[in-house]
Amino acid sequence: MTKAPRGIGLGFRVGMAERFLEEAPEIVGWVEVHPENYIGRGGRYRDYLKRAMERWPVVTHGLSTCLGDTDPSDAEYLAQLRSFLGDVGTPWHSEHLCFGSVGGAALHDLLPLPFTEEAATLAARRLDEVRSAVDVELAFENVSYYAPQPTEMGDESGLEEATFCAEVLERTDAKILLDVNNVYVNSQNFGFDPRAFIDRIPPERVIQMHVAGHFVRDDGLRIDTHGSSVCEDVYDLLDYTLRHVGPVPVLLERDNDIPPLEELIAEVERLDAIYQRATAEAPRAAVAP
């Protein structure tokens, strides 16, 4: 039976797995794994995953099935993914609302879609296709981006990012994995109100959240690195978001410069305190996992 993820989760990375599994901190409610790290792999990777599954609910988050791609889907990979998700028993799977290949060439990056009605329609179609291929609830994640959209250059023909996400949700019954750090990074780089973004997302469609740390360049540009601790403004925005959506599971992502476990756990504890406080008075019920 699938265990429901609750509260604060931690991105499960092989680099910290040994000590994390040994100590199995009580405060961590669930873990998230990238299927790409395990599909076609055995040995210690599978052993770590098995041990994690014995201890926590495990949720999957993909890096390679970009939901805005217009190239034909990779049916063979989707079949492998479906089998992996079934083995893990994940309650849902998420991928990014972006594109990552053109003309059959993989770009190895998560590139933003144009925020247009046409792109929303294409992405919704791809979401439905991937969802039926993997046979589990599917969510898309809002990404960070660095090239301005037409609306950010004064051209009113496109959509704002939050409206674009809402348009995709309107066209499919998929859910959204709301990355609060990505909302904040984009809002600072492109000058919009991050709380107004959150307000535009229907709370009942949010199935999971992400928080992470980012890097601020000397010229002020913020880069989504997952390589430092969560900043104060993102903690505040998480508090605001939880009050909007209710008790939706929140994941701390840390992929670079991974600190000692104590530091990660201190961040999880702080997130948990925010979570408990904000969801005690949540105005709206969250989506049931």
Ligand SMILES: [Fe+2]
């Ligand atoms: Fe994320």
